[in-house]
Amino acid sequence: MKYICTYCNIYAYDENKGDPETNLDPDTSLDEFPDSWLCPVCGMPKEYLQEVRDDIFSLKMTAYSETQHESKDLNYYRSIARKMLTGICGEYSVCDGQPDRICTGQKFGAPIGFGGAGQGKTFEANYNTLQDYKLRMCVIKAHHEPEMSVSIFGKKIALPVMGASLSGVKTSMNDVVPEDAFYRGLLKGAMASGSIGLVGNTPYSPDDLGVNIVGENKGWGIPILKPQSQERLIQLMQLAEKLNVIAVGVDLEGAGSTIWDNSKKPVYRKSENDLIELVDSTEKPVIFKGIMSKEDSVKVLDSGAGACYVSNHGGRVLDGGQGMAEVLPEIANEISGKIPILADGAVRTGFDVLKVLALGADVAMIGRPLARLSLAGGEVAVKMYYKYVKDDLRRAMILTGCNNLEDANMGIITRSQLITI
Numbered sequence: 294m295k296y297i298c299t300y301c302n303i304y305a306y307d308e309n310k311g312d313p314e315t316n317l318d319p320d321t322s323l324d325e326f327p328d329s330w331l332c333p334v335c336g337m338p339k340e341y342l343q344e345v346r347d348d349i350f351s352l353k354m355t356a357y358s359e360t361q362h363e364s365k366d367l368n369y370y371r372s373i374a375r376k377m378l379t380g381i382c383g384e385y386s387v388c389d390g391q392p393d394r395i396c397t398g399q400k401f402g403a404p405i406g407f408g409g410a411g412q413g414k415t416f417e418a419n420y421n422t423l424q425d426y427k428l429r430m431c432v433i434k435a436h437h438e439p440e441m442s443v444s445i446f447g448k449k450i451a452l453p454v455m456g457a458s459l460s461g462v463k464t465s466m467n468d469v470v471p472e473d474a475f476y477r478g479l480l481k482g483a484m485a486s487g488s489i490g491l492v493g494n495t496p497y498s499p500d501d502l503g504v505n506i507v508g509e510n511k512g513w514g515i516p517i518l519k520p521q522s523q524e525r526l527i528q529l530m531q532l533a534e535k536l537n538v539i540a541v542g543v544d545l546e547g548a549g550s551t552i553w554d555n556s557k558k559p560v561y562r563k564s565e566n567d568l569i570e571l572v573d574s575t576e577k578p579v580i581f582k583g584i585m586s587k588e589d590s591v592k593v594l595d596s597g598a599g600a601c602y603v604s605n606h607g608g609r610v611l612d613g614g615q616g617m618a619e620v621l622p623e624i625a626n627e628i629s630g631k632i633p634i635l636a637d638g639a640v641r642t643g644f645d646v647l648k649v650l651a652l653g654a655d656v657a658m659i660g661r662p663l664a665r666l667s668l669a670g671g672e673v674a675v676k677m678y679y680k681y682v683k684d685d686l687r688r689a690m691i692l693t694g695c696n697n698l699e700d701a702n703m704g705i706i707t708r709s710q711l712i713t714i
């Protein structure tokens with residue numbers, strides 16, 4: 294049998310071959326490991342080893358051997374992700390949901406993989422509407438090293454970027470690694486970058502898995518729960534509070550999840566009173582995700598929530614909907630300064646982050662790219678992406694005359710004014 298370590302998502306072990314590095318002879322089964330055995334990469338015990346398929350094992354084993362003696366870059370982990378996600382995601386140089394991508398198009402009841410719902414038009418709109426805004430270059434100003442840190446939920450983070458809530462390796466990601474390994478990569482990669490990771494909620498794992506893995510990460514993370522029954526949500530939120538998570542949230546747009554529908558686990562739309570009841574059930578800040586209108590944003594504010602998360606779930610629930618950048622300014626106009634605003638939807642680079650901040654968000658959230666990297670290389674690969682984004686954000690701030698995040702306002706962007714003749 295073949296295993297990977299679900300803690301670091303790097304170490305790979307083949308029973309037939311054994312492992313000279315940790316003194317395991319060929320044909321040593323997991324049961325025969327000495328109790329003192331520790332993963333040579335992350336130092337965790339054998340309980341974290343889980344069996345994986347042969348194809349995934351060989352990718353992981355190659356990556357483990359190749360990265361042991363030589364450090365690798367982002368493109369290396371991207372190439373592993375491309376192989377892992379064969380048939381559902383091309384790990385293109387631009388992840389934009391355009392019609393020619395293998396993730397897009399109607400799935401006729403099959404899982405949507407990395408694409409969007411229906412014809413994928415909302416995913417496409419996220420990308421197109423954000424790119425419709427252009428950054429205005431402005432370079433004559435005394436030099437100042439950009440100040441990128443931001444305070445959120447009482448924590449100071451190094452950059453105004455966090456990982457979006459993600460889940461569903463079995464249904465959406467070719468079942469390539471165990472769900473807990475996927476969550477750990479997202480959380481630990483964010484933490485190692487001075488940021489905070491979010492994890493989602495899938496019907497194909499215990500519904501408290503995300504909460505427990507954030508707990509295991511000493512509470513440094515945010516579980517986002519599906520809008521299940523109020524009773525179950527309150528139990529999970531109270532567990533999250535006990536595990537001292539930074540905040541907890543509900544993706545209200547999850548009421549339209551095909552994955553939860555297909556698994557026959559009910560999810561519900563929530564009323565204003567439901568929101569208030571959830572906020573009142575815990576001392577922790579509560580985030581409501583899936584807000585795409587100013588009307589809903591005011592209801593989130595009025596509920597006493599800790600943050601309003603502008604998102605259409607990466608276009609994965611409602612097709613033919615608006616892009617995030619289309620609605621963010623009117624929402625910000627209504628609630629900015631009163632409650633933190635998080636926003637996601639086709640945010641890919643540090644340049645995109647700056648646009649999202651200029652449009653009114655306090656923190657920009659990144660989904661698909663981090664999902665792929667957590668599968669491919671766990672914490673190490675996720676951390677590389679945060680660095681990539683941070684480096685570009687710094688450059689973008691220098692080139693648009695921003696000394697700090699307050700300078701990132703509507704004045705630094707403009708709408709596309711191309712004239713076609």
Ligand SMILES: Cc1cc2nc3c(=O)[nH]c(=O)nc-3n(C[C@H](O)[C@H](O)[C@H](O)COP(=O)(O)O)c2cc1C
Nearest residue numbers: 457458459460493494544606607637638639660661
């Ligand atoms: C594969 C996949 C799984 C996701 N799982 C969840 C989830 O469990 N909970 C949740 O709130 N959002 C989930 N999302 C939505 C993300 O939180 C986020 O809204 C979206 O990915 C942002 O768009 P982007 O991927 O274009 O950056 C998922 C998205 C993807 C692509």
